[in-house]
Amino acid sequence: MKNKILSLFMMIVLAMFMTISCTDQFLDTEPIGKAGIEQFYQSDDDALKAIMATYDVLQWGYARDWNSPYMVKTLPSDEVNAGGSSSGDQPPYQRINDFSFSAENAPITASYQSFYYGVYRANQVINNVDPSASAQREQIVAEAKFLRAWFYFELVSMFGGVPLNLKDLAPSEYSQPRASVADVYAQIEQDLTEAISVLPLKSEYPVVDSFRATKGAAQALLGKAHLYQEEWSEAAVQFDNVISSGEYELVEDFSTVFLEEQEFGSESVFEISYVKDAGYDWGNFPWGTRVQESNIHWQLTGPRVDNYTDGNGTGLRGGWGFLWPTDDMYQAYISEGDSLRRVSSLLNEAELEARGDTMSGSPYQYEGYIRVKYGTIWDETSDENGQVPDLNYGTNIRLIRYADVLLMAAEANYHTGNEAEALRLLNGHNSALLGVRERAGLEPVTSSGTALFEDIKEERRLELAFEGVRYLDLIRWGDAPRVLGPRGFVEGKHELFPIPSDELRRNSAIGENNPRW
Secondary structure: OHHHHOOHHHHHHHHOOOOOOOOOOOOOOOOOOOOOOOOOOOOHHHHHHHHHHHHHHHHHHOOOOOOOHHHHHHOOOOOEEEEOOOOOOOHHHHHHHOOOOOOOOHHHHHHHHHHHHHHHHHHHHHHHOOOOOOHHHHHHHHHHHHHHHHHHHHHHHHHOOOOOOOOOOOHHHOOOOOOOHHHHHHHHHHHHHHHHOOOOOHHHOOHHHOOOOOHHHHHHHHHHHHHHOOOHHHHHHHHHHHHHOOOOOOOOOHHHOOOHHHOOOOOEEEEEOOOOOOOOOHHHOOOOOOOOOOEOHHHHOOOOOOOOOOOOOOOEOOOOOEEEEOHHHHHHHHHHOOHHHHHOOEEEHHHHHHOOOOOOOOOOOOOOEEEOOOOOEHHHEOOOOOOOOOOOEOOOEEEEEHHHHHHHHHHHHHHOOOHHHHHHHHHOOOOOOOOHHHHOOOOOOOOOHHHHHHHHHHHHHHHOOOOOOHHHHHHHHOOHHHHHHHHOOOOOOOOOOOOOHHHHHHOOOOOOOOOOO
């Protein structure tokens, strides 16, 4: 399945976007080996290449050298310190971590741009592929609508109202005003509703296509869109559709959830696929000599030590020391007595040494803890056939997990007044459903009212640590000023990332930036 998208860039070059016109007599020839847009999208195979190119934006965008949206959404949380070799190592990431970033911040700019690359490619499919021509093309258009909704959800949740581009724009139309938050969400809901009616169930895909959008993924994202708008009843309905489908279940052993063996497993609703044998190399760093299909960020965020050995101790290899877990995150696990998930998410130094590994020196912003979830796992990179193992990780990014769906469903049901269902989804004890706390080996909570809501929030913190959801959770709950204020969060400003200065310079119609930017 992972190799399915290895040749995407070649497909794009051969088949997709632009024709070139030139009045120069020496260049005014028909290009060989390229198809103009008017000749493309005429077959099922054309449509398949186009949708693969849209998925490729996910793969490239989230692992884009030092400009990953995963990092942008993780660094401002109370889960991690930026780390690195010193205060001068990757300053754009460090400024996100301490809230000193500006509208010129490169990773924020790159995230914004990546999402619009995705929107553009999704629009190409939606506007040029005829869904009535075949069942395959109908499904591909539905996948493109899901992906467009995904990119716009990322944009609206991070930046607020943004330009809503749904068609090919002429150069005279490139400057577009910001749509309202409500209008962006309305388009997300429309795209997902239309996609749900067509997309296959997860079980209906062959294994090689496991990375593609499913009905359950679209329902989960639609539920999340309603949740972020505090449309509790609508959110609960969509999450129940996912839960009652029978397509998903929690993996019993939490320690395996983020390993290669569980990629696209029973808990996977939607994830980005990576491989460990194609991507960066030291000879032409950072871009590499081949198509980038691996994830270099796990190397960036691995522990900055040299004495980890293949297959021993933690099973981790040394990295470049970003995303050190905070003591606050560690203490949250300790307070809950949550040892099972903790040791699969982070280790303290004594546990590290007990496994035969040793920290050396005084790493920058290190508080005594090593992150295991999304760690530099030896088995998830490659040292075969001369490949340099410390650059190319095949670990997939889990964008939607079933555990997340259960917890969002618990939150939605709590707000509708259905506390019994919220407790069932949260606990799972004595029911047909394996709940999040039951899987974690924790006793069921029995709280009610606001105390129950606090329990749900804390469960999200423990279950979803280091997955890029904590920061936006704190913002939508209104907890960010209290929790993140000591780290630099400014109320009335940091609820949204700034629209990048590059966009403001290029788009004369976009108007003012977000408040206080």
